[in-house]
Amino acid sequence: MRVVIAEDLALLRDGLTRLLTAHGFEVVAAVERGDELVDALLTHRPEVAVIDVRLPPTFTNEGLWAALEVRRQVPGLPVLILSQYVEALYARELLADAAGGVGYLLKDRVGDIAQFVDAVRRVAAGGTAMDPEVIAALLARPQRAARLAGLTPREREVLALMAEGRSNGAIAARLVITEKSVDKHISHILDKLGLAPSSTDHRRVLAVLAYLNS
Amino acid sequence: MRQQWTWTRYLFLGGVSGLGAWVGLLLYLFSLGSAPIFAAGVPLLLFVAVPALHGLANVERARAGHLLGTPIPRPYGPARRGLLTRYADMLSDPANWRDVAWLCAHTVYGPAAALLSAALWSSAAFGITMPLWWAVIPDHLAGSVFYGISVDHLSGALLAIPAGVAIGIVAWLVTRPLALGEAHLARWLLRPTTKARLARRVEDLTASRAETVDARAAELRRIERDLHDGAQARLVSLAMSLGLAEEALQTDPQAAARLLAEARGSAGSALTELRDLVRGIHPPVLADRGLAGALEALAMQSTVDVEADLAPLGRLPAPVESALYFTAAEALANVAKHSEATHATLRLHRSGGSVHLEVADDGTGGADIDRGSGLAGIAGRIGAFDGRMTLTSPAGGPTVLHVELPCES
Numbered sequence: 001m002r003v004v005i006a007e008d009l010a011l012l013r014d015g016l017t018r019l020l021t022a023h024g025f026e027v028v029a030a031v032e033r034g035d036e037l038v039d040a041l042l043t044h045r046p047e048v049a050v051i052d053v054r055l056p057p058t059f060t061n062e063g064l065w066a067a068l069e070v071r072r073q074v075p076g077l078p079v080l081i082l083s084q085y086v087e088a089l090y091a092r093e094l095l096a097d098a099a100g101g102v103g104y105l106l107k108d109r110v111g112d113i114a115q116f117v118d119a120v121r122r123v124a125a126g127g128t129a130m131d132p133e134v135i136a137a138l139l140a141r142p143q144r145a146a147r148l149a150g151l152t153p154r155e156r157e158v159l160a161l162m163a164e165g166r167s168n169g170a171i172a173a174r175l176v177i178t179e180k181s182v183d184k185h186i187s188h189i190l191d192k193l194g195l196a197p198s199s200t201d202h203r204r205v206l207a208v209l210a211y212l213n214s
Numbered sequence: 215m216r217q218q219w220t221w222t223r224y225l226f227l228g229g230v231s232g233l234g235a236w237v238g239l240l241l242y243l244f245s246l247g248s249a250p251i252f253a254a255g256v257p258l259l260l261f262v263a264v265p266a267l268h269g270l271a272n273v274e275r276a277r278a279g280h281l282l283g284t285p286i287p288r289p290y291g292p293a294r295r296g297l298l299t300r301y302a303d304m305l306s307d308p309a310n311w312r313d314v315a316w317l318c319a320h321t322v323y324g325p326a327a328a329l330l331s332a333a334l335w336s337s338a339a340f341g342i343t344m345p346l347w348w349a350v351i352p353d354h355l356a357g358s359v360f361y362g363i364s365v366d367h368l369s370g371a372l373l374a375i376p377a378g379v380a381i382g383i384v385a386w387l388v389t390r391p392l393a394l395g396e397a398h399l400a401r402w403l404l405r406p407t408t409k410a411r412l413a414r415r416v417e418d419l420t421a422s423r424a425e426t427v428d429a430r431a432a433e434l435r436r437i438e439r440d441l442h443d444g445a446q447a448r449l450v451s452l453a454m455s456l457g458l459a460e461e462a463l464q465t466d467p468q469a470a471a472r473l474l475a476e477a478r479g480s481a482g483s484a485l486t487e488l489r490d491l492v493r494g495i496h497p498p499v500l501a502d503r504g505l506a507g508a509l510e511a512l513a514m515q516s517t518v519d520v521e522a523d524l525a526p527l528g529r530l531p532a533p534v535e536s537a538l539y540f541t542a543a544e545a546l547a548n549v550a551k552h553s554e555a556t557h558a559t560l561r562l563h564r565s566g567g568s569v570h571l572e573v574a575d576d577g578t579g580g581a582d583i584d585r586g587s588g589l590a591g592i593a594g595r596i597g598a599f600d601g602r603m604t605l606t607s608p609a610g611g612p613t614v615l616h617v618e619l620p621c622e623s
Binding site for chain 2: 054059060061084085087088089106107108111112137140141142143145
């Protein structure tokens with residue numbers, strides 16, 4: 001799978017390259033500046049891009065702007081944004097185009113290599129990978145909290161994992177329940193929130209995130 | 215019409231306080247003169263005459279300030295301890311002598327202006343109602359002359375009406391300059407001199423600078439302690455786990471795997487602690503998006519429903535952005551913790567060379583700057599920028615925190 005990496009710190013850039021190569025990805029470009037990133041993405045058209053949010057020259061949210069810009073030109077180009085901190089505000093901006101193929105994770109998550117590689121694959125396949133911290137922030141918002149009060153604790157757990165972008169199988173494994181009961185929980189949740197069941201997992205996740213973000 | 219009444223009332227009350235000024239002036243001069251001679255003169259001066267002087271002057275400051283629409287600040291320095299010290303302070307403080315100068319002027323101007331105004335208005339009223347008087351008490355008017363008009367017959371009494379109107383017009387025209395003259399005189403003599411204002415400013419700045427320096431030092435100590443107890447300790451434990459894992463790798467691979475998992479946990483905790491620390495020093499979203507963006511993110515994070523109304527101000531100086539951001543963060547945290555509010559509003563706008571930030575909630579109120587170190591911290595932070603913070607929080611709510619920072623656009 002072809003991937004472009006954007007990370008300004010050489011130590012982390014090499015680490016990411018090594019990690020992804022070891023898991024069967026082909027790193028076609030590893031850039032260190034935000035202004036090079038847009039070009040690199042448009043030239044290489046990778047299957048997924050792993051981008052640090054803070055890049056030179058401004059060292060602010062250059063990486064996020066570049067990702068949004070490229071997705072304006074190439075809708076749905078999968079991007080996974082890594083950051084030392086997460087803001088629900090940025091997650092909303094990333095999800096605004098509802099095209100899917102979006103990830104937003106804390107850099108810490110790279111430490112759990114299996115999970116991280118899974119997230120990259122999920123994003124590349126058009127899925128979603130939202131950091132649990134983002135989801136927690138969205139669930140805690142008062143307008144939501146009132147309407148989510150009708151969910152059972154287990155349903156809230158399922159909702160959080162679903163919003164992170166995990167598949168039914170992953171949710172079942174995580175909560176140590178059967179996939180069938182995950183299915184049941186999800187249909188209850190969608191019912192209670194008044195969301196239409198969707199044909200694909202990705203669409204469903206996007207609907208849930210849009211709901212949480214609204 | 216209402217303004218005429220305001221000015222006239224000002225003049226009349228000025229007349230009353232002018233009479234009080236006589237008492238104050240005589241008392242002051244007597245005790246001032248007696249102080250070097252009798253021992254009792256000094257306390258009489260310090261505890262009776264000077265407070266009376268300041269009281270009269272403060273009443274006039276309030277009256278004139280109200281009439282002119284701009285408050286007149288009090289020029290007195292803080293009172294020091296010790297009878298003789300205060301005596302010396304009193305003699306050397308120019309504010310006292312300016313008060314005395316005003317008092318002298320007011321003993322004359324106040325009653326004179328009040329009398330003139332009273333005479334004009336009452337003459338006008340008398341002239342206009344002359345036929346009535348002529349009809350009711352003709353005997354008393356026999357041989358009377360009203361401004362050159364003989365009024366002991368009806369035609370004369372009727373002729374007094376236009377004369378009364380003319381006097382009324384004069385009174386109407388004269389009242390305003392008389393009142394404003396009195397108020398301007400008071401302002402000129404009673405406001406702090408430029409030198410006194412600058413001296414006061416230097417004192418304020420010295421105090422706020424000391425506060426800022428203290429706050430910075432405390433902040434650095436906190437960061438040092440957080441690093442020492444948090445991330446540094448985690449990294450030490452990480453290094454230990456790695457070292458042990460290295461040793462166990464050959465002999466006990468299972469233990470090595472467990473130690474490695476522990477090491478990863480330590481690394482994760484260290485990152486979490488560093489992230490929290492960085493947020494407290496300079497929130498990354500503030501660096502990325504400026505004040506309006508950072509406040510929007512803050513509003514999104516709050517556990518209370520926050521309605522944000524944020525004018526795009528462009529980038530402000532970084533310290534100003536930081537002060538306003540932490541003010542809003544502290545205020546919203548207070549709303550969430552103490553107010554029991556369900557709804558809050560966050561407003562940011564610029565007007566008249568200042569940036570205004572307002573946090574309001576519909577909670578139970580009763581917030582107090584002096585209780586709770588958070589608000590006092592905000593006040594100190596805002597004070598360092600010459601800003602102003604006002605908190606209104608009656609019991610039962612609502613609570614409104616308003617912060618104003620001067621900022622040239």
